[in-house]
Each structure stands twice: as structure tokens, then as C-alpha cells.
Amino acid sequence: MSAANLRTHAEVAHSRQPGHGMPGELFGRQDVFETDVDVFFHRHWILAGVTADVPQAGDVSAVDLERASILIVRDDDENIRAYRNVCRHRGARLKEAGKSTVGLLVCPYHQWTYDLDGSLKHTAHMGIDFDRSCRSLMPVKTRVVGGHIFVCLADHAPADIEFLAQTMIPRFAPYDLTRTRIAYETDIVENGNWKLVIENNRECYHCGATHPELTASFLPEDFGFCPQGLSDESQRALEAYHARNAASIASWERDGLICGTVERLAPDVATGFRTQRLVIAGDGESQTMDTRVASRKLLGDLSRRDLGDMHLWTHNSWTHVMSDHAVVSYIIPLAPDKTLVRTKWLVHEDAVEGVDYDLNALTEVWVATNAQDAQLVSINYRGTQDPAYRPGPFSPFTETYLELFSQWYAARLGMDTA
Template sequence: MLNSFSSPISSLLDQRAAGCSLPAGLYTREDVFQADLDVFFAKHWIYVGLECEVPEAGDAITLDIGPASIIILRDDDNAIRVVRNVCRHRGARLLDAGPSIISKLVCPYHQWTYELSGELSYAPHMGKDFDKSCRSLKPVHFRSIGGLIYICLSDEPPEDINRLEEVMEPRLAPYDIRNAKVAHQVDVIEEGNWKLTMENNRECYHCSANHPELCVSFIDLDFGFDPESLSADDLKMAETHFAMYEARTQSWEADGFPSQTVEQTRDCATNFRTQRLIIAGAGESQTEDATAASSKLLGHMTRKDLGDTHLWGHNAWNHFMGDHAVTAMVIPLSADRTLVRTKWLVHKDAVEGVDYDLHKLTHVWIETTEQDAGLVERSHAGVSDPAYEPGVYSPFSERALDDFATWYIDRLRAHGY
């Protein structure tokens, strides 16, 4: 076997065995990290933010993605635009990362000035023959799907984003996320590779031992189990649960709320999964007692018994409930550091302290994200150890990880690695 520190990335891809975790170098090597940025964060669609974060003309959010930087803004015609954060003069950054309120985009270096449409309107001392029309800010391909903004930095974005849009627009419509508001945001830096962050999120094998707050509203049977390990009574309970699940799903669907599982996780470019999950206990929301955190429900919702519409992507996970939503975005910072940005959304008119309690709204996922950060750090330390060998996934609880690893290998190969 070639030395994992010096072998081509292709040899690492060849080493991956079906049903097993990835070879160490795919988590730890700098050249792999750069390939990941190139393939998964530049040539694929990624989730980057929300329409409701820029509710008024002149509102802008700037996000750095590896060496690239983008500006999400609302223009004077109230339309969303996404542009490259690169002045067309000599390349200076126009805005710093984070939120801004602007009337125009003015480069702080030489004061080249752009309209909110991206059109260059002022370029001092460039002479009368200078043509401003070909110096607009570079646009970025984007889709707003139910109010979630996805971008692709490539000139040729994958067309199968259409399937995600087709599935999620009707599912998200009742929540009216485009007109929600962000009640809270937390950034956590996980000391591990971004793929370990995503793998950790795509299984709940670890949940009962590590997430006491989340397990109040999560039902562990929904995330896989070994039927041979259950007693006859427990197996009968599981069968009863899934019969109830099917009945509940059919009832939701009959009431006009799409709920069935939809997966596009292999043999595709745009990786996603969605399903409406039953919430345990009181059944209303992912809070410490599973009751709603906000008395003012999201969007057009009138019911608190519609479970949790979850949506995975290859750099995000989202949970949409009657009273609030939680979105999480993953951006790699280095081979061993990953940004996880979590946002809690409520109805645009909900008032903190009147309609919702901020602690109740955020507690479960603040705790869960911190717990996961510790697990990801442990995992990264382990895959960096010379003793690490790829492990076998549970066929019952970690099938989604095998799908993700397989998709990851296939997409790198599709882009020439």
C-alpha cells in the first residue's frame, strides 16, 4: 500500500471499502482538504443562508467559503442577489464577513462604487474611454428554496438542484421561512474535519449516550436498530411504533402536508434527504419538554402536531416545526477545523419574552451542538492516530454514513481525482 501521506488522492479513494469509514488521509491531509473545497464547496450546491436575513433593500450578509467570499443582499427592487465579494478594480474585498446595511457597495480601497444590482456606477480617475458596463460584480448562481439560499460557485452548477426544489418548496410553504426572522445565532468551531461533522449528524447511534436533551423529543427507533438484539416485547413495540408511523404519515399527507421520505443520496450531485418525523413526548417541538417554545406559530401553521420536517444536505441540516425552525450550516476552515453556524427561526412578528422564551427555544440544540463538537474532536484525534483503521458501519444505524462516504468518493472521482 502506498504511503498515505504522499500517495495521490486517487489511491486513497481506491482504498475505501464499501460499508466502512474513509481512509485516514481523506480526513486529515491538506491536499484532500483543498480538493474538498474545490469539489464540494465550489462545484456543488451548498446552503449558505436565508432570505429572511436580508429582509430590506440594502441588507447584506457576507460569507467566506475557503478562499472565496460572497455577498447575499436584497437590491432596490426587493430581489435577492448573490455576488462575489471582489472589487473589479484590483480585487479588494468590498465587505467584511457578517451582516451589513448598505445603500451601495463601495470598495474601501479606491472607492469604486456598485449599485445593489452589482452594476459599477462610479470609478474615479479611469478616463473618459473607460467602459463601466463590463465591470459589474460577478454574479453567483443561487436558488432560494422555500427561503433557504443555496449557491454554486461554478459556472456550470449541477442541474439536479431541480429535484430538491421540487420536493422542498411545497414542504416548506406552510412555514413561510422567507418571512420568518432569526431569533438567535450561534457559531461553534469544531476541532475536526467537516466530513466527521456531517457523519456525526447523519446518525443517532450515539444519541442515547450523549444527547439527553435531544432524546426528549427524538425517537431512537427512527434512527435504526438491530431487530435480532431486541426482546420479543421490544420487537413488538417497534412494530407497533412503525405501524403508527405509517398511519401518521398517511394522515399528514391526506391533510396536505408532504411527509414521506425522499432521498437523493447516491448517484447524484445534489445530496439531500427529507422526511417528516414524529416528535416524542408532548410531540410539539424540539425543546427540553417537547412542548412548543413559541406561542406564535411559524408562517401559516395552525397546528403543533405536525412533527419535524427535517432536511439534510452535504453541508447542512434543518428542522422545521410548527413553532420554530433550526438551520445549521457547515463550512470547512481547515482540514481539522469546521464552522457550524446554527440559527433559530421564529415567526417574523414573534416577540422574545412575550411569544417565546429564548432559553427554551435554543437550549436543546445549543447543548446538542456543543456535545457533538466534543465527539467530532474525539473522532478527529482518532482518525489522526497511526493505529486508526477504517471501521465497519452498522447496517442498521449507520446506513446514511455509508451512503455519504460512497457519494463523497464518487463525486471526487467524477471531478478527476
């Protein structure tokens, strides 16, 4: 198709046959990628870090979001703030991507100096009449939810972040994720479009054949299955699954824990998310190979180990919180065929490696799973760019979230590019 005959982004998105995957153009075109970044990563709320990234006053985390960049800062009053990573003089980057600790934010180009509250404190050679008060760093809208730092680069951020906050703050409260530290973190660049990364994360059709480490603790029935033509053995397993789920939920609710599923991904919703407390297989304690806690120092002030997996999914992140640790992943698009997947393993702030936990036991499930998913996304992306690709049907049993995501994506694209 010649450049002159290219369909618009919205036209391609709305051409998708219901119940089927997205057209390959939505994954491979540069213009589509650029619109995606603008709409879904600049105008919507995205997860950009955790409070453990900046544990002390003066700590800074610089996060690049394609051409944009932000500084996440803990100020002298222990507040989490975010600013555009752009000097108000001639636009130099204040910090390269990564973490650091500062007393003040000093531009490396001409040494304009900013306080942690964003105010411009010092400039040389600007004259006595120069008004510093109108040259503060440009703030970025920020919302901290249970240790998760959400940001929005738009002038008018979607107000429904408050529904996510009201839903998740009491669910995260028992774990007190603000009192954690990062035990380990990884960056993986997956060779695929960001939407394929999210789609891969939101279905477990592939899990049994490709994720032996993950399925040691996941119950496959939680992620959909075909109930038709079950053998007697499979039927008994299904009944056991329902019985275990019911017993676990009853036990958790007696302890005052919130368990119900919230699915918020309708086309008219800006801040889409899903949350659920999932039962863990085996001993039921944690997402580890033996399904027991990896850290004897539990999160918050918890004493009970078998609290399942408190799950949160957004359009650029997924979080799993167990009694002993949390795994927080989020994505940043780099190119049509490149997506950064950043994962952080959080433990109690007082947990000591080698004493309270073994690092390999803590991380091996998701280290392996992330590597496996990277390979799956790569082969998926390459196939969608083949001239022979025609979007196939979603499974109505195991890929229902992919249909919801596809509908949400097309609707938000239309609303935010109108």
C-alpha cells in the first residue's frame, strides 16, 4: 500500500473484525506507533515507577517516555513529585535515565539550579532583574496508589484515576508497599509492539506449554478454559478448583481482606484496570517454585502467609502482590517493534538478602517467565508483519480480555484523536 493510500490509524483500528485480533498495520506502522505514544502514554495515566525507586529525600528517578522524559523526585518533606526533565533555560536534559541522589537539581549545561519542589533557585549571568519565579520546572500530574507511582503528561488528566485509587488503596493497604525496598530489578527489550506485549500478558492460553515456572503457582482455571467435553478427571479437577476458591475467599473475607473482581475496561473508561485476589496453587503462599514464601519477613505487619495474589492490571502494567513480596512490571514503547519491560521485585524494607530471603528463590519464576514472554512476543510480532497474516479468532474461553482490550483501544483512539 502506497503512503498516499494508507488508511488512517482510526480506520485501521475500527476495521478489526469483532472477536478477532488486530490488523498487522496497528503493530508495524511508524505513524501508528507515534499516535499510540501520544494517546496512550502521554494523555492517559501510566505506571512509571514505585515509591521504593526514591526511598529518601533527594532521590531522583529519571524515566524516558519516547521523546519525553520525566523526573520522579522525593522532596525534603517526603512528598513524591514529578517534573518534565527539561531545563527552563534552553531545554537541556537535567538527568539521564536512571536513578541518583541530589541536594538540588543542577542543569549540567549552564548550571541553572532547582530545588526539589521545582522552584528555580540560582542562575548565573541573567542580571538582577531576571524573574526566577516564572521559570520553575514544569510539573507532571502524579498519583501514588499503594506504592505505585502513576503519572500523566496531559494538561487535563483523566479524572477517573480516582476510581482506581479508591479501589486499590484498601486492597494494597495490608501490604504497606510504601515500606518496601527493591530487592532486584530488570529491563528487557522485547522485539514486538507494546500492544502485543499487553495481549500476551492478558491471556494464559499459552501458559501451560510455555511457562512451567509460572504454572507451578498459578491455577490455570483462573485464566479461562473450555468447559466443553471435559473428561471425568478434568471435571473433578474443576470441582476441586471451585471448592478451593470458595474456601479461600471465605477465609480471606473473615480476616477482612477484599477479594472481589473489578473489571473496568469499557470503551468510555479512560483509566482501564482489572484487579482480583487469586488463589495460589500448592501450598498457596507465593509465586515461587515451591509455592511457599520466598521471604520470611512478610510485607507490612502481616503474619498470615496464604493471602493469595492481589493482582492489578492496567494498559501499561501488571502487579502481583503476595504476603512476602510483590512483582511490579510496566512497559514503555520504544519503537513499533521494540518495547521496554521493566520489572521490580519488592520486599519488606527491613528484609535482608541471605537472611530473610534467597534472591534466586524470590526472582526465578518471573525472570524465567519474562524471558519466555519476550520470545513469544517476538515471534508473534514477526508473524503479524508477514504479508500472509490475517487476524484469527480469539478463544471465547481464554482470550476474553483481548477482545475487551481491542475494543477499549479503538474507542480511546477515536476519542483522543478526534
